Amino acid sequence: MSSSRSIVKVFLLLCLLFIPLTAFDSNFDLNSKDRYCSFGSLNQNFFIVSHLSSKNFKVMEVIVTGYSSVPWETDSDPFITASGKRTKVGIAATNFLPFGTKIKIPEIFGDQIFVVEDRMHPRFKDRVDIWFPSSWQAREFGIKKTKIYIL
Numbered sequence: 116m117s118s119s120r121s122i123v124k125v126f127l128l129l130c131l132l133f134i135p136l137t138a139f140d141s142n143f144d145l146n147s148k149d150r151y152c153s154f155g156s157l158n159q160n161f162f163i164v165s166h167l168s169s170k171n172f173k174v175m176e177v178i179v180t181g182y183s184s185v186p187w188e189t190d191s192d193p194f195i196t197a198s199g200k201r202t203k204v205g206i207a208a209t210n211f212l213p214f215g216t217k218i219k220i221p222e223i224f225g226d227q228i229f230v231v232e233d234r235m236h237p238r239f240k241d242r243v244d245i246w247f248p249s250s251w252q253a254r255e256f257g258i259k260k261t262k263i264y265i266l
Contacts, residue, residue: 172219173265178242179220181253182208188250196233208233208244217266218243223259228266 184193184202194202198214207218207229216231220243235244243263247253 181256206246
């Protein structure tokens with residue numbers, strides 16, 4: 116009896132967690148009012164985004180790369196960003212957004228929010244660089260073309 120109650124509790128909890136999620140592909144209309152549990156086609160562009168309010172963000176397609184705090188990828192103080200903040204998970208570098216701008220990269224990182232606190236070399240006008248704790252992780256991430264959501 117308690118086993119079936121546990122299963123029901125887990126089911127209800129999962130329903131509460133996943134009902135607000137919206138799954139969609141690249142053809143999904145972000146301005147549509149019908150975003151509840153509408154699933155797009157299961158293809159390589161499939162991803163899940165939760166709680167994106169269409170009136171509060173702008174979408175851009177950019178190249179996303181990774182970097183880390185090693186001397187050959189940074190300036191003389193590798194653990195301090197261009198804005199003066201200390202590096203940590205969730206830091207992004209870009210030249211086309213002001214410091215403090217929050218972005219999401221849902222196709223790669225789901226609901227994680229990144230804050231622009233660093234800059235890149237001036238030759239990179241349309242890129243976003245994501246900070247990783249190790250150079251191995253940054254190299255493993257590679258170069259990806261994807262959509263970012265500017266919040």
